Amino acid sequence: MNKSVFFGALAFTGLAAAGASAATLEDVQARGTLNCGVTTGVPGFAEPDADGVWQGFDVAVCRAVAAAVLGDPNAVEFVPTTGKTRFTSLASGEIDMLARNTTWTFSRDTDLKFDFTGVNYYDGQGFMVPADLGVSSATELDGATVCIQTGTTTELNLADYFRVNDMSYEPVPIETGAEAVQQFLAGACDVYTTDRSALAAQRAGFENPDDYTILPEVVSKEPLGPLVRHGDSEWFDIVKWTLYALIAAEEYGVTQENVEQLASEATDNPEVNRLLGTEGELGAMIGLNQTWAKDAIAAVGNYGEIFSTNIGEETAIGLARGLNAQYTDGGLIYAPPFR
Structure with missing residues (x-):
């Protein structure tokens, strides 16, 4: 993020x-x-x-x-x-x-x-998904739509990760973190990616936090x-x-x-x-x-x-x-x- x-x-x-x-x-x-x-x-x-x-x-x-x-x-x-x-x-x-x-x-x-x-x-970049998506690893996200903030190197990390793992994805470009969360909760994308600390912070504010899972992969270094x-x-x-x-x-x-x-x-x-x-x-x-x-x-x-x-x-x-x-x-x- x-x-x-x-x-x-x-x-x-x-x-x-x-x-x-x-x-x-x-x-x-x-x-x-x-x-x-x-x-x-x-x-x-x-x-x-x-x-x-x-x-x-x-x-x-x-x-x-x-x-x-x-x-x-x-x-x-x-x-x-x-x-x-x-x-x-x-x-x-x-x-x-x-x-x-x-x-x-x-x-x-x-x-x-x-x-x-x-x-x-x-910190490090991670992925959050709805629990009912039924995935437990980022390696299972082939073909997913991903909400991502525009103008960020999160985009580059995302592209690198999917390329290394020979997967495809469809980006859903969004300007702010707040908008990204809104779109993610509205079902506009399967996945939201940003720094893991921000994922945890934003999920804590959800009406039903347990309905969403932060996947275990950490795909970057974010000091x-x-x-x-x-x-x-x-x-x-x-x-x-x-x-x-x-x-x-x-x-x-x-x-x-x-x-x-x-x-x-x-x-x-x-x-x-x-x-x-x-x-x-x-x-x-x-x-x-x-x-x-x-x-x-x-x-x-x-x-x-x-x-x-x-x-x-x-x-x-x-x-x-x-x-x-x-x-x-x-x-x-x-x-x-x-x-």
Whole structure:
């Protein structure tokens, strides 16, 4: 899901260069709000609640950056973007960062002139079908109709998988994830394909989730994470290390509940002291105050808390940590040292 393919790369690169600024931090501080690009709505990841307040796993990254930079996690203007519009919004300067399920690829990092600040969710593309279709494997989908978002590399992964397995399919092109779900539920296609996390999130909102099956195959690598424009290393560092602060906080047992207490006096762990600003001068190195990381953690919790609250096994979405566990628990989540 949300892996757009852009043709006319030269024109887009020019747009990215035009939108790049070496003063994003100053722009955000002068404006008093962070403009953060999110999805048009994926339960658990980014979606407005009944009061119109954005919530979710990716939304928390936006709020953490706002807390680190502005001292206020609510000082965020959320800008919904589709698979087609998200990169243009970032390149043009409409948004300061993009925090939605976007896959880190070679061309996006280089040709499109963006910098991925890290991975906040390791994912892979999968397939969802009605249970009464009677299939238990994607290898049984020969001749199926498949709902798929246009302008995404999901299309390419789909084509590759069916080609490798010598199968045919009929694509049903759709622009947004919400529309894809509607068409799938209406029977316009046999299969809906996107990232497995999004499949789980969307199925959780179905009236009868058990009537639909996510097939076991994982047909791609989808490292998802926030990104910024090339050309502003200071801003890149701020977004990157804010994400790492949330990850490190989980590793060291710093939580939303105890962060203020731990920051009130030096602990026995110098890494925690540096993270929370009671030792060293890490904040000054990225143009922020000493409490930037503490403020981010206090606003949204550590990485594990964010995961558990929004998409974890105790939620309706019910995702296990898996690859997204800390490296100490056999996962891939890992923060470089704060020193």
